[in-house]
Amino acid sequence: MxxxxxxxxxxxxxxxxxxxxxxxxxxxxxxxxxxxxxxxxxxxxxxxxxxxxxxxxxxxxxxxxxxxxxxxxxxxxxxxxxxxxxxxSDPEKHKSIAITRAAERMDLDEKLDTKDILYTFQCLDYPATERKSSSYLATVKIHDPDEVAQHTHEGHEFIYVLSGTLGLKVEDEEVTLDKDDTAYFNSRLPHGYRSIGQGECKAIVVTIP
CATH class of the missing domain: 1.10.260.40 (lambda repressor-like DNA-binding domains)
Incomplete structure (x- = not known):
């Protein structure tokens, strides 16, 4: 090998x-x-x-x-x-509580079909087995609305904005989410994100299969 x-x-x-x-x-x-x-x-x-x-x-x-x-x-x-x-690990062994320490999380860059990094994300629950949902800390970097790359995946998605202003585009409609705003939508629809204003935008993203 x-x-x-x-x-x-x-x-x-x-x-x-x-x-x-x-x-x-x-x-x-x-x-x-x-x-x-x-x-x-x-x-x-x-x-x-x-x-x-x-x-x-x-x-x-x-x-x-x-x-x-x-x-x-x-x-x-x-x-x-x-x-x-x-x-x-042995699939027969399961933990009652799965803990992800801040220092253990890894930044993963998402480019989709573009050359530039659109956003980075950290998985917040990767130690958990048989998850019913997946949670991420997303840092949205891109600002230009023309550069938003939309994608789809099975299930639904929930977003909670931690800081900055998020532009969420679902199909042809873009909505603006400020700090502490939330959104829930069918993730089978084409969707993408961008940061509006100065700096990056951080949000918790939860996907539900």
Missing amino acids: ETRDVSRDENEKQEPIDTLTPYLAQYSLGEKIRRLRLRKSMGLVELGRHTGLSAAMLSKLENNHVVPTLQTLSRIALVFSVGLDHFF
Whole structure:
């Protein structure tokens, strides 16, 4: 099994880490990724759009030809609303309380189909197993309404604005949300966000499958 950092260029070679191969093999990471994808009836190309990875790289991950980095696993976990422990722990063992420490959260950039970073988000509940919803701290960076990239996903979405002013565009309508304002909508409809005014906008985003 070849081991390398998938966040690097896909053509960049890295020497296999033989000592890690048997250790990681016991977790069947590729098979777990494939099962999550097929459970959602999702193709490799669609999963690639959500994670920023190519379909070819995802295929290599599922077939255990490369070993994913922690950040790559985090992106995949966010898409399927599972915790990182889904990949490494006994599925029969469940915790009563899942705690996410502030220092443990990772910033993940969302570009969608653009070159610029539209917003960053941190998963607030990734240690939880069998989540019924997913919660994120989003920092919206983009300001130009013409650069708002809309996307869709299953379920519904709830937003609570913590600071700044958020422009929420659902289909062709944009509404303005100030600090402490909230919104709830069908996330199957095309939607996107932008920060209005000076600086960034921070919001809690909850998605419900």
